[in-house]
Amino acid sequence: xxxxxxxxxxxxxxxxxxxxxxxxxxxxxxxxxxxxxxxxxxxxxxxxxxxxxxxxxxxxxxxxxxxxxxxxxxxxxxxxxxxxxxxxxxxxxxxxxxxxxxxxxxxxxxxxxxxxxxxxxxxxxxxxxxxxxxxxxxxxxxxxxxxxxxxxxxxxxxxxxxxxxxxxxxxxxxxxxxxxxxxxxxxxxxxxxxxxxxxxxxxxxxxxxxxxxxxxxxx
Ligand code: HEM
Numbered sequence: 001x002x003x004x005x006x007x008x009x010x011x012x013x014x015x016x017x018x019x020x021x022x023x024x025x026x027x028x029x030x031x032x033x034x035x036x037x038x039x040x041x042x043x044x045x046x047x048x049x050x051x052x053x054x055x056x057x058x059x060x061x062x063x064x065x066x067x068x069x070x071x072x073x074x075x076x077x078x079x080x081x082x083x084x085x086x087x088x089x090x091x092x093x094x095x096x097x098x099x100x101x102x103x104x105x106x107x108x109x110x111x112x113x114x115x116x117x118x119x120x121x122x123x124x125x126x127x128x129x130x131x132x133x134x135x136x137x138x139x140x141x142x143x144x145x146x147x148x149x150x151x152x153x154x155x156x157x158x159x160x161x162x163x164x165x166x167x168x169x170x171x172x173x174x175x176x177x178x179x180x181x182x183x184x185x186x187x188x189x190x191x192x193x194x195x196x197x198x199x200x201x202x203x204x205x206x207x208x209x210x211x212x213x214x215x216x217x218x219x
Contacts, residue, residue: 011077020081024088027055028095045103052096053125057170057186059089060163064193083139086159090136093129121172124165131162160197163190 010016031051034040040047063085070078100122105112116126135156137143144152167190171183 009075009077011075011080017080017084020084024059024085027051027092045099049096049099049103052092052099053170056089056093056096057166059085059092060159060166061186061189061193063089063159064163064190068193068196087136087139090132093132097126097129121169124169124172128162128165128169131158131165135159135162160194163194 031040031048035044035048038044063082066078066082066085070076101107101112105115116122135158138147138152138155147155167183167186170186171180174180174183
């Protein structure tokens, strides 16, 4: 049975995970290439910070896409990639934070702290990054065993508020220029991904509360 599944889904092939790992590194490779060969435009520091922010948000959307894809395509093997993708989100968010701290703030801890407190959109981004910390720290098998499945799942639901805070960070940043086109696209994607989950949770509670009646009606 397992061998048959292995033959069926290319996602279970031994090279799938290493390939996916390389795929997740491509945005960074592209940015490094752009920085080395001076291809990041007139303001390379800004381009670097912004691109890393974009890839963090895209990564969050892709991580949230895995469960609906798994359910709709009946491909449980997709789950193998969710943890890696989540860790890459943390990786890109940390590079985004590092690029800002270094290129914008010259690594002055006091200035960074004051900026976080002064500019609400930076505070939002920093809060989203703080929420990513416990998720990254507990994404290993030993942490799952230590926390227990239920508590681990509950903790990892932090991805929902943190995605919305990440989006709010983006909206707030663009509000200064009255340019909401891109945040609106991410907002629509997140609304679908989170709405799908909310609908399933609602349908599950509804069917669990109505099922006793249903079974009584049937007997
Ligand atoms: C989950 C965490 C985060 C997400 C999803 C995120 C996402 C984004 C996005 C999408 C952008 C706009 C990129 C564009 O204009 O194309 C951005 C810009 C920016 N973010 Fe974040 N961010 C996060 C965390 C942080 C943190 C921790 C900081 C710093 C403490 C930060 C500071 C900035 C700065 C300085 C900019 C650029 C502002 C400018 O160029 O005017 N972000 N971020």
